Amino acid sequence: MTSPTKFNLADAIALLSRTPATLDALLRGTPNIWAYSNEGKDTWNAFDIVGHLVAGERTDWMPRLRILLEHGESRPFDPFDRFAQSRESQGKSLEQLLDEFGRLRKENLTTLQTLNLQPQDLSRRGKHPSLGLVTLSQLLATWAVHDLTHLHQLSRVMAHQYRDAVGPWSVYLGVLQCAGHSAP
Amino acid sequence: MTSPTKFNLADAIALLSRTPATLDALLRGTPNIWAYSNEGKDTWNAFDIVGHLVAGERTDWMPRLRILLEHGESRPFDPFDRFAQSRESQGKSLEQLLDEFGRLRKENLTTLQTLNLQPQDLSRRGKHPSLGLVTLSQLLATWAVHDLTHLHQLSRVMAHQYRDAVGPWSVYLGVLQCAGHSAP
Numbered sequence: 001m002t003s004p005t006k007f008n009l010a011d012a013i014a015l016l017s018r019t020p021a022t023l024d025a026l027l028r029g030t031p032n033i034w035a036y037s038n039e040g041k042d043t044w045n046a047f048d049i050v051g052h053l054v055a056g057e058r059t060d061w062m063p064r065l066r067i068l069l070e071h072g073e074s075r076p077f078d079p080f081d082r083f084a085q086s087r088e089s090q091g092k093s094l095e096q097l098l099d100e101f102g103r104l105r106k107e108n109l110t111t112l113q114t115l116n117l118q119p120q121d122l123s124r125r126g127k128h129p130s131l132g133l134v135t136l137s138q139l140l141a142t143w144a145v146h147d148l149t150h151l152h153q154l155s156r157v158m159a160h161q162y163r164d165a166v167g168p169w170s171v172y173l174g175v176l177q178c179a180g181h182s183a184p
Numbered sequence: 185m186t187s188p189t190k191f192n193l194a195d196a197i198a199l200l201s202r203t204p205a206t207l208d209a210l211l212r213g214t215p216n217i218w219a220y221s222n223e224g225k226d227t228w229n230a231f232d233i234v235g236h237l238v239a240g241e242r243t244d245w246m247p248r249l250r251i252l253l254e255h256g257e258s259r260p261f262d263p264f265d266r267f268a269q270s271r272e273s274q275g276k277s278l279e280q281l282l283d284e285f286g287r288l289r290k291e292n293l294t295t296l297q298t299l300n301l302q303p304q305d306l307s308r309r310g311k312h313p314s315l316g317l318v319t320l321s322q323l324l325a326t327w328a329v330h331d332l333t334h335l336h337q338l339s340r341v342m343a344h345q346y347r348d349a350v351g352p353w354s355v356y357l358g359v360l361q362c363a364g365h366s367a368p
Contacts, residue, residue, distance in 0.1 A: 007349040011215045015342070021209035026202055026335075031195045131352040138351035145343045145350050149359040151210075152339040158199070159332040165191040166329050167322035168315040175333040178362050 007137045009117060012144045017109055019147040020102035023050060026154070028098055035094050039160045046157065049150050050097040051085030057104035059084065061143045062111060068126030068136055069115075076127040191321045193301060196328045201293055203331040204286035207234060210338070212282055219278050223344045230341065233334050234281040235269030241288035243268065245327045246295060252310030252320055253299075260311040 027035060027046055038045040044052070064077040089097060122137035159175040170176050211219060211230055222229040228236070248261045273281060306321035343359040354360050 007346065008215075008217070011217050014215050015218060018210055018214065022206055025205035025209045030202065031192075031198050033192070033195050034199060128352070131355075134351055134353070137349065138353060141346045141349035141351075142353040142357070145346050145353075145357050145359065148339045148343040149357045152336055152343070152359040152362065155332040155336040155339065159329045159336070162191065162325045162329050165321065165325035167318055167325075168312070169318070169322060169326040169329075171315075173326070173329050173333045175329065175336040178336065 007122070007141050009122070009137075009140065012140050013109060013112070015144045016105065016147065019053075019151070020098070020105050022151065023053075023154075024098050024102065028095060033161055034158050037157070037161050039157055044153070044157065046154055047089065047094050047097065048085060049154050049157075050094065050101055051089035051092075052082070053147070053150060054097055054101050054104060055081070055084040055088060056143075056146065057101065057108055061139070062108045064126070064139060065112070065115075065136070068124060068139065071126075073125050073127045073133060076129045079129050191306070191325050193306070193324065196324050197293060197296070199328045200289065200331065203237075203335070204282070204289050206335065207237075207338075208282050208286065212279060217345050218342050221341070221345050223341055228337070228341065230338055231273065231278050231281065232269060233338050233341075234278065234285055235273035235276075236266070237331070237334060238281055238285050238288060239265070239268040239272060240327075240330065241285065241292055245323070246292045248310070248323060249296070249299075249320070252308060252323065255310075257309050257311045257317060260313045263313050 035046045060080045067075055067077050122135065124136045125133055128134050156175055156178050163170065163176055166173060219230045244264045251259055251261050306319065308320045309317050310323065312318050340359055340362050347354065347360055350357060
């Protein structure tokens, strides 16, 4: 299969609904090296990444969907605060953030399903504060790929901790070649 | 934390023991688009990746550890067949491969723990067929980072399916910028 497949609401929901359990399996109870080590100055560790996903559930995806449905192109989405988690995660444990992410994601997907979106709704348009016109299906596809971008980042951040420990094998390990340092 | 942290057996085992449940949460029962779509000609889909991890449990990591412990530098490891899964996965479902991976990983980690490796064992040396001298701790660190390299690949392969669907948001999604196409 060479061309990217088209958006489908059920497929997107299947992915979105699996992310909390995936992160839970990977991170709950894990030693500090995997939970709290980053890729160097001003980069994120696993704790920061889960906090960022929690913030997205609260302030980004569903609020933007509502603005799109209620106001169309007439009102731009609020900008997403990519650093909200540094305040909101303060004093919490990684396990609390994982619980919070699981609960909020479940609530958001329940709300999404009660909207009972129809195929023709997928092309409804809204306005992104810097990207301009976007469609409802692009917003939902981005929500799903945003999960994957952070799973991708997380595996890279964790692998970074053993960058030296693997010795000569580093040349065979694709995750150590990824140029994404400091980017999600 | 700017410098990669040193290898620790308990940390490596914590990571290795979590990978089967992580893949299970991400992939079990998922729609075909996430399980069977790849990044184009001769690249791997999720089914291929899990099959490759199963093959590693059977023929790579623990067999190499045994060769290292029994023969040191005098006998090189057998080369790892990176395409074994295309034969061995034939006729199986993704769910069967996930079950198999979980069972084999658990058996291998039980065996690893019964070896009761001591800190001084970590620097024992073996011979890789093409990389030359490697240590026991490098082998175990590579086993863990190999899991992460394929989780990194998997998130990229899945994201690729929505490369067009996200529209203008693609510029913000790091996983879509990763140059790893066709490499793990």
